[in-house]
Amino acid sequence: MRKLTAALLLGASLFAAPAMAEQITVGMAAPLSGPQAYFGNTWHNGFKLYVDKLNANGGVNGVTVAYDQQDDKADPREGTLVAQKFCDNDKVVLGLVNFNSGVAQSTLPIYEDCSLPTMTFGSNPSLTKQGYKFMVRPVANDLAGALLPAEYALGKLGAKTAVIVNDKQVFGQGISEIFAKNFETGGGKVLDTLAVAPTDVDFTAVLAQIKTKKPDAIYLGAVMPQLALFAKQMHEQGITASLMVPDGGYTPDLIKQAGEANVQGTLVAIQVPPMDASPDIADFAKLYKAKYGEDAGPYSIYGYVQGQILEQVLKTTKGLKREDMNAALHGVKVKTAVGELEFDDTGELKVAPSYLYKVEGSDFRLVGQN
Numbered sequence: 442m443r444k445l446t447a448a449l450l451l452g453a454s455l456f457a458a459p460a461m462a463e464q465i466t467v468g469m470a471a472p473l474s475g476p477q478a479y480f481g482n483t484w485h486n487g488f489k490l491y492v493d494k495l496n497a498n499g500g501v502n503g504v505t506v507a508y509d510q511q512d513d514k515a516d517p518r519e520g521t522l523v524a525q526k527f528c529d530n531d532k533v534v535l536g537l538v539n540f541n542s543g544v545a546q547s548t549l550p551i552y553e554d555c556s557l558p559t560m561t562f563g564s565n566p567s568l569t570k571q572g573y574k575f576m577v578r579p580v581a582n583d584l585a586g587a588l589l590p591a592e593y594a595l596g597k598l599g600a601k602t603a604v605i606v607n608d609k610q611v612f613g614q615g616i617s618e619i620f621a622k623n624f625e626t627g628g629g630k631v632l633d634t635l636a637v638a639p640t641d642v643d644f645t646a647v648l649a650q651i652k653t654k655k656p657d658a659i660y661l662g663a664v665m666p667q668l669a670l671f672a673k674q675m676h677e678q679g680i681t682a683s684l685m686v687p688d689g690g691y692t693p694d695l696i697k698q699a700g701e702a703n704v705q706g707t708l709v710a711i712q713v714p715p716m717d718a719s720p721d722i723a724d725f726a727k728l729y730k731a732k733y734g735e736d737a738g739p740y741s742i743y744g745y746v747q748g749q750i751l752e753q754v755l756k757t758t759k760g761l762k763r764e765d766m767n768a769a770l771h772g773v774k775v776k777t778a779v780g781e782l783e784f785d786d787t788g789e790l791k792v793a794p795s796y797l798y799k800v801e802g803s804d805f806r807l808v809g810q811n
Contacts, residue, residue, distance in 0.1 A: 464500075465761055466507045467492075467751070468527035468557075470520065470538040470548075473512035476665050479692055481540050483738020484562070485510060487725075488537055490732055490741075491748025501755035509533060513544055515664075520544035521551060528555035534766050535754075537747055539563040540740075542612040549573055558767035560747050562740070564688075564712075565615045569787040575767050577784045579750060580743055581712045581793035583616040583687075589797040589809050590660065590685040590710050591623035597808075598683055600657035605634040606647060606671075607662035613639075616687050617662030624660075632656050637663070644671050648678045656682045664689040669698035676703035683708065691739045696803055707800045708808070713739050714779060714796055715807055721778040746777045 469488065471481030489508065496505045509530070513520040520539070527533045528551060536552060536559035539545035545563025549571070552559050558575045561568065566582045594600040603624050607617035614636075621631050632654045635647050648671075651659065659682045661671055668690045675684060676699075684704075686695075688711035696704055716726040716737060725745050729737040750773055758769035774783040783791050797809035 463503060463761060464505045464507055465534045465755075465766075466509055466530070466532040468523075468530070468533040468536045468538065469508050469510040470513045470523045470527070470536070470544075471540045471562075472515035473510070475514055477515045477540070477689070479694065479738060480689070480740060481512075481515075484540065484740040484744045485537070486733055487729065487737065487741035487744025487746075488748050489744070490729055491745045492751070493732075495748070495752060501752055504755050504761065506751065507532075508537075513538075513540075515541045515544065517544050517547035520548045524548040524551040528552065528557055533557065534761060534763050535751065535770070536560070537744075542568065542615065543610050546611055549576055552576065556763045556767070558763060558770050560750065560770075562743075563612075565611055566619075567615070569789050573788065575763075577770055577788040579747055579782065579784075579790060580740075581795045582789065583612075583619050585793055585795035585811060586687055586710045586712065587616050587619035588623050589795055589811055590708055591620050591627060591629075593708065593797055593809050594624065594658045594683065594685065595627045595629055598658065600629060600683065602630050602632050602654075602656045603658040603660060604632050604651050604654055604656040604682075605660050605662070606651075607634075607636055608639040608641075608664070608667060609636050610639055610663075612687075613662035613664065615662075617660055620660045620662070620685070624658075637667070639663070639667070641667065642670055644674050645678075648675055648680060651675075651682075652678060652680055658683045658685060660685045662687060665692065665694060666698055669695050669704070672699040672707055673703045676700075685710070688712065688739065691798060691805065693803075696800060701803055704800050705802075709798045709800070709805065710795060711739060711798065712793070712795050713742060714794070714810075716742075719778075725778050742778060746779055746782070749777045750775055750782065 492506045511523040539561040542563035542565035564583045607614045685708045690709040691711040753775040754769040798805035799808045
């Protein structure tokens with residue numbers, strides 16, 4: 442009888458025991474070294490801030506999140522090596538990847554082949570037009586990023602002419618072409634389109650050409666440190682046209698490296714709202730500073746938002762395999778720090794805001810949004 446009682450008690454305890462906790466791994470890739478390291482590290486920090494909080498509270502339905510953080514150096518070749526590493530690791534069931542469009546162009550086919558769902562930051566519009574089934578883009582693409590500055594130049598500045606300069610890279614050339622189209626559609630005239638190499642640091646010859654054309658505005662499709670160097674040399678050559686740059690210029694380094702006096706009035710378009718735009722965003726900014734001892738970076742808020750997206754995916758997924766996670770990711774509808782987000786059939790956000798900032802003194806002031 443004692444043996445029977447003991448057996449019954451053992452059986453009851455087995456049924457009463459909680460299910461063994463599970464853990465998934467998120468592959469994280471971004472430029473963590475080099476000129477764009479500030480963007481990559483602070484973006485990832487936002488995600489880790491939210492995930493660490495999730496894990497501290499026991500995860501989601503007993504599932505905790507580990508992350509494998511890799512440096513793609515903003516280099517497509519490095520990016521493909523990282524992508525293959527994530528693909529080969531069965532524990533990685535989601536990717537937080539591709540800060541740069543050029544890297545995304547090279548890595549997305551690899552992720553697609555191994556059915557690894559990704560949240561990519563590459564903003565070139567063509568990326569979601571290639572039929573990928575395992576990617577979403579949780580930020581606005583360059584169609585929005587190049588529209589605001591064109592509208593502002595025409596409407597607020599009264600610009601009638603512009604010169605376009607780009608670094609011949611997927612992102613820089615792509616967004617500059619969209620700006621040019623928007624500017625001309627709005628009634629402006631593009632006087633010339635000039636190209637520089639992505640490694641150029643001396644823009645004397647290009648600026649000499651621009652100076653003779655006397656444009657009202659210059660749009661520079663490039664990344665740091667070229668944005669700062671161009672702004673500095675442009676001012677030194679006495680060119681008074683309004684300078685407009687993409688999101689890579691939304692960093693204190695633009696002002697520090699160019700020199701405050703040389704960059705006044707420069708316009709920067711980015712998908713990031715001001716850190717005091719809402720109570721939720723303000724709370725995030727406080728949490729970030731408390732954890733990392735510094736202000737949030739340009740895309741830290743979106744790393745945090747991607748953590749919120751992941752939480753909802755884990756709440757709704759039917760399983761923890763890549764295909765299950767992908768289905769939940771594409772069907773996600775979630776309230777985040779920047780508002781309610783959901784994706785269309787191509788992986789684009791259904792609503793994707795963009796913001797325009799103007800350098801004033803040593804800071805960026807919001808002057809427009811859509």
